[in-house]
């Protein structure tokens with residue numbers, strides 16, 4: 206059996222504007238770490254995988270074509286966590302069926318964060334809450350765009366620990382990071398994006 210047959214997430218020839226083509230297959234518990242300069246096309250790649258913008262190419266989850274699933278179903282299983290999280294209700298708790306206190310505490314969020322207004326949360330708190338919200342739906346794949354960009358080193362280490370737990374539990378990650386050391390720590394596969402071109406790295410980037 207090939208990686209392709211066993212793939213949790215497979216994408217083939219994804220392309221939008223100057224970005225792509227992007228093809229890869231990842232199994233359960235793998236982390237593809239993508240690095241590259243600002244504006245290279247990293248976020249566009251994540252958005253294509255999440256099917257958020259029009260693009261060419263196809264994607265499969267456990268060999269089931271994305272085209273066979275309604276987009277909301279795909280996006281509940283392949284969850285995109287953008288660099289700037291979106292919130293549409295007033296309070297934190299309204300965005301959760303049940304607020305996951307343990308995950309929030311693991312990320313160093315204040316004990317009362319679940320009761321707070323979104324507007325009162327800092328940028329770094331909202332970034333961590335977005336990750337907690339993504340994990341709460343038990344995704345098969347997490348698409349993470351700079352998940353620690355707004356965080357200090359100690360808090361970023363907490364996020365990495367939570368992501369390691371997710372990997373160990375079998376979640377597949379696609380991680381975009383400017384931090385080459387973080388990409389090296391978390392990635393099991395490594396790619397770079399250069400002027401929209403997706404290139405495999407034979408070795409971790411550091």
Ligand SMILES: Nc1ncnc2c1ncn2[C@@H]1O[C@H](COP(=O)(O)OP(=O)(O)OP(=O)(O)O)[C@@H](O)[C@H]1O
Nearest residue numbers: 222224241242243244245246247248249250383398
């Ligand atoms: N909706 C859009 N319309 C036009 N151009 C876009 C759109 N979204 C992205 N782009 C362009 O596509 C290119 C890649 O953008 P992208 O956001 O993927 O970069 P990135 O590698 O994630 O950068 P950064 O590290 O700064 O977040 C950029 O030149 C960007 O301006």
